[in-house]
Structure formats: structure tokens, C-alpha cells
Amino acid sequence: MASLLFCGPKLAACGIVISIWGVIMLALLGIFFNVHSGVLIEDVPFTEEDIQKDSSSPQAIYALYDQVGYNCYIAAAIYVFIGLLSFCQARLNKHNEYMER
């Protein structure tokens, strides 16, 4: 295990902050997409035929909503992973700094 350290202290701190923001925001967005909130309609990739297909209840649109929601959850999971990585890097950096002294 030569050196697991590949980023400096500032990059690691940056990574932690962005990961926390990413996790919270994407998790909430995922929840809102699953609840089929109307405000997010612009972000759902539907086409003309999807609108024509449903007559009474917009099942296709709901399915698309759920899909985008799951995408958001996956992105949140990736951010969790990146956050843990940054946290480990930050701890290693602090350990090195202590040892150098």
C-alpha cells in the first residue's frame, strides 16, 4: 500500500462539501419526482405520443417520472460513495500532517 493519498486537504474538503450537498439535493429531488410533482414537468423527458397515448390517467408520464426519480437516487448513491472517498482522503491528509510534525 504505497500511498492511498491522491488529493490534498483542500480538494478533499471541497469533495466532502459538494458530496453532502449532492446527496441531500438529489435525494430530495428523487422523492419529489416519485411524488409526481407538477413543477418538475420540464425535466421529465416525455414526447408527443406519450401525451396522446393516455386518455384518462397519465400512466406513461407517471412511469417516466418514476424513472427520473430512480436516476436521481442512483446519482445520490454515487455522491455518497464520492463523499466517503473524500472523507477518507481528508482523514489520511490529517494523519500525514500529524506524522510530519
Added chain:
Amino acid sequence: MGSLFRSEEVCLAQLFLQSGSAYDCISELGELALVEFRDLNPNVSSFQRKFVGEIKRCEEMERILGYLLREIRKASIALPEAEVSPAAPQPRNVLEIMEQLQRLEVELREVNRNKEELQRNLVEFTEYTHVLRVTHSFVQRNSERESLGPQYEEFPCLEKDSVTGYTSMQRLGAKLGFISGLIPRMKVEAFERLLWRVCKGYTILISLCAYCMQGENSMDTVVFLISFWGDQIGQKVQKICECYHCHLYPHPETDEERCDVMESLATRIQDLHTVLSRTEDYLRQVLNKASESVFTWAIQVQKMKAIYHTLNMCSFDVTNKCLIAEVWCPVDSLAALRGALEEGSRRSGATVPSFVNRIPSHDTPPTLLRTNKFTSGFQNIVEAYGVGCYREVNPAPFTIITFPFLFAVMFGDLGHGMVLALFALWMLFHENNPRVKRSRNEIFRILFEGRYIILMMGIFSVYTGLIYNDCFSKSLNIFGSGWSVRAMFSQDQWTNETLRANVLLTLDPNVSGVFSGPYPLGIDPIWNMASNRLTFLNSYKMKMSVILGVIHMTFGVILGVFNYLHFRQRFGLYLLFLPELLFLLCLFGYLVFMVVYKWLAFSSRHSALAPSILVHFINMFLMQGEALESLYPGQMGLQVFLLVVAFLSVPVLLLGKPLYLYWLHQGGKSLGAYRGYERVRRGSEDDVAVMRDNDTEDGGGLSDPTNREIQKRVRHHRHCHTAVTSVIHTIEYCLGCISNTASYLRLWALSLAHGLVCNLFLFITPKTLSHNEIH
């Protein structure tokens, strides 16, 4: 216990301090931070004051402490900062501290000097080793070839047969000499050229590989070796080398000498390394020991200097045994002041106690407002605009609510408000963490000082975010929207054809079922998806800003009433407050009335007929408006009346107070009501001083003509001053009314900008980026 509403009552007191216990008493007073000392020796320069010697000694100690702190910081040793500040030391303990500090300084300076010298030596030895090694490799290479031909450059002046050239010079008896050393790479070319020109080709310069010295002054240096015939050339070469600031090292003649020198150098370098590391360890040890008490000493010296500075402000009484000091002390703290003096006298073991005496004064006392960690932030913001006069109403307690609220109106975002509030809460929880308290980052310090303000701003932003229905620029549908698109279809207003034919369609609230009532709290979430969202919101937010602005300004004007009542200036109520209020309300209050009336009187059925408030307001000033339909019966008449009242209040504001004061002075009828003033203003703007002059003039029978002349001139000067102040105040107030009402529109502008930027940053940019990738 003072309140924040008005500054505290402060009185002037005289302290009589025994010379023996003066130091201790002032130390106690300093710890309590109760009083403000007045300088009783203003004409004495700082070099002629009594305690100047002690202050010089303190400054000397501060200098040494500064040097120590710098050294400690350079060695990155942590400073243990104590929680409780130590008290000022007794004068007899000071000598001890001084002695220790001087000893530390001398030691540190010596150790540093030695260290530098050792490092210099180390550098020299390493360079010499390298030079020897490099030239050794060259000479070896050369001796293998058995010719001294130049490796680097051909000099055309040499004989063609270089081999015989060598022997011929030997026959001449000239000695082959060598000079070796180091020269910076930049100067090599010039050096070579100069050598060739001066020595006419009888020297050979060989510049060998570069050598980069690790250290503070790391330069690219090149090792060179010059070989020459004869002594005179040798001297010239030596002088040239000195010119170029080369580091010259003696070149050994034989191989054995070279080996010897290299060995001795190696051992010496080894020794130096050891010595250097020992020196550094010792230095660190010294600094560590010093760091334990340096911080305490620094604070103690600071306090001592402050005490002597204060003692310099006191004056000695006639018998020279007791110091007299004049202090401004809050009336409520006189008991604490007495207690502190007793404590000081007891500590110094004086027989005669020091005591305090309250004396009357004609000067204006200073303004004192006691704040805690919550209110101090707001008080600082208010004081940035100016500190109030003695016993005036303090606007800070109201700022605690209005400042964060107006910020929130501009920020209005639920999500961001929560982030802000959480950040402030984090700072609050780590309030007592010493690492956070001692942080040296400027920006973080500013944010930390205002942590309560930021918390309030965050909480209020959450509230206004709920009202604007804006969470990271998306609306939350909590209660269910009041608009229904389905009703447009069920009432046969729209069909599928309509959808296909038109890009934009407007929901008609007059159709039954479309609009089922206003959203319970805030703005309806459907507006987030509407294309004409900004048209609606702009109108709403602009009107809201003007309404908030007029209310805020009226409140400010009303606060002035408390001042007039407190200082018993009843004329201020009628001649200043009333015209100001009438001006503001008749013009802008009426505007607010029109806005609210339009909101209430016109429903969606008559919305096409609703007139523009702006046009009506402009016509009010132009006194036209017969062409327009009136908002309500009697509008023209009311508007003319309001306009007349507003315009009449301006001259009253302008001339009322100066004329009244002038009449009062001339007539002098109702003086009796104006006795008993608490406040006396220092300097010229004195209604009260005018009163008192009046008193003395009427009351005292003996007044010589010259005195009268002077008094008359002084009074005339005061009237002019009052008149000019009145003019300035009137112009400032009237223009300020108009310009400040308009500037409240920033509440609209910033909330608009915030929404747009947030939307752009969080939603549109990622979407654009992802679309660009896909296509």
C-alpha cells in the same frame, strides 16, 4: 439595569485615589470595565507625563514579546491560550518578568546567530565537496587521454601543436595553475568571454555540470575550472573571479591531497549536521518553554501599560499625596465603583481608603448602551451610521426585527433560508470552541461575529420563502392549487383543437370552477408553471415593497416623538413631527391607500376596467384628471386637499423652529415651562443655552454693555445656526422621503434576481449541459 431603548444615565464622578493604592484601584476598575476616564492633562505632551518611564519599560517588554511570538510562530509551536485573562501584575513583579524576557531574548538571538553561521559553513563545505568531485572526474578523464587539450572550447590562439605547446611552456618555467569554483549559470557566458579577452587565450575555462543548491537561496550554479600558465595571469583571473562573486575553492595539486581534503570535508559535514540538529532541538526546547508563559505575559504587559496610560490622565492634588481622576460613570454602577475602589485599597494595604464623589457637570455625557452577545451585532450595524446623542432613543432594538425581515423579503427562499439558518446554528453550537474563536480568517471572523444576525436572517427567510412559495426556485404544493385547468374543458371553453392551435392560453377566472379561491398561505404553486409568472409577481412585489417602505419610514418618524417628549420640547411635536408626518402620509400614504383600494375594490369581473395607479398618481401632481374615470367619488377634491396640505407642511418644517425660537427669545413669555432640562448639548445648537442666557439676562440686574454685546452676538450666531440646520433638515427630509421610498423597490429587485439566478443555476444549467451531451 439599563434598557436598550434609550442610552443609560451617566454622571461625572471624581475619584480620590491614594498614591499607594492608585495602581491597584485602577487595575480593579479596568477589570470591571465600568468607567471612562477623562484626560485631566490635555496640554501635557506624552513625554512629559508622570509615568512615562514605566510606559517605556512596558513598550520594551512588548517589543521582546513580539519577537518571541514571531519566533514561536515560525517554529509552528502551538500557543496555549488560557481561558481566563490574568490580572495586571504588581509593579514589584514586573522586574522579574522583564529580566526573564531579556534573558530569553539574548539566548534566542545567540542561538539563531549560531545556527545561521553553522548553516553557512555547511553550504560552503557541501559546495567544496561538489567542486572537488566534479573537477576530479574531469582531471581523471583528461589524464587518461594524456593531453591537456581543451574539452569545451578551442582557443585559436594556442599553437597548432598543442602537445608541444605544453612542453614549450614548461621549458619557459611557467607553472600550470588551476582555479576552481562555482558561478551562477547566468553569468557563465560573460565570464568566459571576459576571461578570453583579458587573458588572450592563455587560459582554459571548463565549465562543468550544473549544481543546484537546496536551500533558501537556491540558484543554478555551474562548477568551473580554469587552468592557466603563469602567475600574472593567475592574479588577473583571480581578480576577475572576485568581480563575478564566484565562490572560489583551492584546487588540490595531487590526487592524494584531493582525497585527503575530501575526507576531511566529509567528516566536517557530518559533524556540522549533528551540531545543527542539536542546535535546532535546543532552539525548539527554549521556544517550547517560553511559549508556556509568553501569552500570559503579553496580556499582563498590555494591562499594565493601559493602567499607566490611565494614571497619566489623572492629576495630582496640592499635597501631592493623592491622585484625582474624573470619570464618566453610569449612575446605576456607582455602587460597583465604590466596591472596586474598596477592593483596590484593601489589596494594596492602604490605610486611607480611596473614595468617589459625584459632581455636577455641564458637558454632555457619553452615550452608553449595554449589549449582550445577541444585541451587540445589531448595535454595531446601527452605530455604523452614527452614534446617538446622550439619552436619545436607540433604533437598535427595532433593528433586531426589521433588518433580518427586510433581508428575508429580498432573499425569500425556503431552501436557502434553511441552509443559512443551519450554518448559523452550527456557528452557535461551536461558539465556545477555542479553535473557532481564535480563527484568523478575516471572512470567517466577520461571519462569526454576526452569527445571531445570520440566524435571524435564515429563520425569517424560511418564513418569506413560505409566503413567496419558493424553495430553491420551485414551488411547494402543500394545500392544493386554487386553479383548475380541467374546469376550462368541462365548461366548454377549450377543446383539443384550442390546444393544438395555440401556443399560450390564459385561464379565465370568471369561468366557474377555474378559480376556487386563494391559496391559504402564500402564492399559488401554479404560478411556478405559468409563462406570465413574472408579470404577476412583479406587480405584487413592487406594491408590497412600497407598502413596506412607507410603513417603515412612518415608524421611523414616529420614533422621533419619544425624543421630543423626553427632552420636553413640545414645540418639536407641532413644528417638526407633524409637518414631517403630514408630508409623508399625504403623498406616499395616499399612494399606499390607492394600492390597497384597487386591490379591494376591483374583482376579476371588473379587472379589465381597473385603472393604473401610476397614471392616477401622476395626474394628482399635475392636478389634471378630468379625462380619467375616478377611482371613487370625490377623488379629485381629496387629492387637491392632500397636495395642498403636503406642500404647506414644507415651509412649516423649514421656518417653524427657527422662527419659534427667535420669537421665544424676543418675547420671553413662557419661560417657566422650560426649566428643568436634563440634557445640555455641548457646542452651539442650544435651545436650552438660549433659555439660560435669557434667564441670566433677565434675572441678573448687573450686566455691563460689553457683556450684552457679546451675548447678543452669540445669540445671533445661534439663531443663524438653527436656521441653517433647519434648511438642511427640510431639504434632506423631503428629498429623502421620495428617494428612500423609491429605493425600497430593491426589495422587489433582489427577490426577482434571486429567483432567476437560483433557477438558472440549479435547473437550467444542468439541463442545458445534459442536453448538449445527448445531442
